[in-house]
Amino acid sequence: MITLGLxxxxxxxxxxxxxxxAKWQALVPTGWSPxxxxxxxxxxxxxxxxxxxxxxxxxxxxxxxxxxxxxxxKAITEITCHAKGLSSLxxxxxxxxxxxxxxxxxxxxxxxxxxxxxxxxxxxxxxxGRFLQVMAQVLGMDVSDLSDAEDPEATVSINSMCTVFAxxxxxxxxxxxxxxxxxxxxxxxxVAKRVAAxxxxxxxxxxxxxxxxxxxxxxxxxxxxxxxxxxxLCPEDCQFTGxxxxxxxxxxxxx
Ligand code: ADP
Numbered sequence: 001m002i003t004l005g006l007x008x009x010x011x012x013x014x015x016x017x018x019x020x021x022a023k024w025q026a027l028v029p030t031g032w033s034p035x036x037x038x039x040x041x042x043x044x045x046x047x048x049x050x051x052x053x054x055x056x057x058x059x060x061x062x063x064x065x066x067x068x069x070x071x072x073x074k075a076i077t078e079i080t081c082h083a084k085g086l087s088s089l090x091x092x093x094x095x096x097x098x099x100x101x102x103x104x105x106x107x108x109x110x111x112x113x114x115x116x117x118x119x120x121x122x123x124x125x126x127x128x129g130r131f132l133q134v135m136a137q138v139l140g141m142d143v144s145d146l147s148d149a150e151d152p153e154a155t156v157s158i159n160s161m162c163t164v165f166a167x168x169x170x171x172x173x174x175x176x177x178x179x180x181x182x183x184x185x186x187x188x189x190x191v192a193k194r195v196a197a198x199x200x201x202x203x204x205x206x207x208x209x210x211x212x213x214x215x216x217x218x219x220x221x222x223x224x225x226x227x228x229x230x231x232x233l234c235p236e237d238c239q240f241t242g243x244x245x246x247x248x249x250x251x252x253x254x255x
Contacts, residue, residue, distance in 0.1 A: 002051065003058050003253075005246025006041055006072065007081065008034045008065030011101030011129060012213060014243040015041035017049055017056070018251075024049050025240050034065025042071060058253040060246040064102065073253050078242050079107055079118050085245030086209055087113030089235045094205040097195060097224065097232070098241070099214035101129040106199040117202045125163040127194035129214045134163055135187050138170050139180055143217075150188060150219040151181025158186045166190070184219065192223035199228065209233045211241045 007014040009030060017024040026044045030037045038061065046053055061072035062081040069075070078098075086096050087109065096107045103122035110116045125131045129143070136143040156178050160166040166187075173183055191214075208230050214220055215238035225232055235241060 001057050001251055002055055003060070003247045003250035004042065004045065004056050005081070005243040005248070005250060006038050006059065006061045006063075006066075006069060007078070007240075007242035007246060008038055008061060008063040008069065009100055009102070009213075010064050011133075012239065013037035013041055013063070013065070014240050015045050016240055016243040016247040017045040018247045019049060022049070025237065025243070027239065030065060034068040035070070037065070038069040038071065058250040060250040060253070062242050062246045073250070076246060076249055079105065079115055081242045081245035081249060082211065083107055083109055083113060083115045083245065084248050085241040085243070086211060086235065088244065088248055089241070090207070090209055090233055093207050093209040093233065095199070095208045097199060097208065097210050098212040099127070099129060099191070099195060099210075099220070100212040101133075104128055104195050104198065104212075106195070106202055106204075108202055108205060119198050119202045121194070121198055124161075126161050126166070127191050127198070129212070131163050131166070131191060132187065132214065132217070132220075134167060135170060138167055139183065146184050146188070147217045147219040149181055150184040151179060152185045152219075152222065154179050154182030155185040155189060156182040158183075158190045161194070185223075188217070188219040188223040191220055192227045195224060196227035204228055204230060206230050207233055209235065211235065211238045213239045215239070
């Protein structure tokens with residue numbers, strides 16, 4: 001059976017195509033049109049796997065743009081897809097922390113990999129990838145370079161929770177000559193504290209996995225491990241967990 005999972009996120013659209021022999025994956029910026037991003041992924045992945053569109057047996061869409069994908073046979077929530085994807089990679093995990101572009105979530109799983117509780121922040125940019133993107137821009141760098149540039153020894157604590165005020169705070173610190181590396185470490189700490197507080201509400205049970213695009217940032221991982229006092233497992237393709245789960249869940253549709 002050949003299935004496709006599409007995770008149409010606020011920042012990035014991810015697709016995983018599963019054939020009996022292979023896995024193909026692709027990422028495109030979501031841009032202004034979730035629908036166009038979905039179509040681009042279908043085109044790219046069918047081309048790479050040398051398939052016709054009709055060769056795909058079932059498509060599941062997830063992510064904030066999941067309802068905008070007419071090609072999908074079913075839309076399934078991110079929580080369910082992330083749990084499915086992660087459990088297939090790391091079945092021992094009991095808590096998943098996922099930080100994406102527009103939200104952060106913590107999911108607790110039972111021994112069978114089913115979600116038994118979750119907490120989510122999708123009301124405020126603080127504690128999300130968007131917060132880090134805005135701050136990277138203020139610091140004149142790309143979000144992917146934050147991790148290598150941080151200097152935890154010189155951490156400057158960032159007190160503002162609100163993204164707009166935190167931006168002003170950073171500008172003020174830069175004017176006072178504070179080091180960029182210290183400020184980045186402070187930003188990582190600020191995101192980690194916020195997410196750790198959310199995780200504490202439902203309780204963190206190990207082993208714990210860290211997923212989402214922000215899990216690519218080793219500085220956030222370091223700061224979260226320090227806050228939670230547990231090691232975090234990061235799957236290699238941490239940004240594709242939801243799309244993988246969607247592709248796996250699609251298998252039950254075509255049967
Ligand atoms: P969404 O599903 O909401 O689009 P993702 O899980 O795809 O979110 O994560 C997007 C976020 O991941 C971005 O906002 C950015 O902060 C972060 N990110 C993406 N690529 C990298 C990278 N190479 N290094 C560090 N952070 C990254």
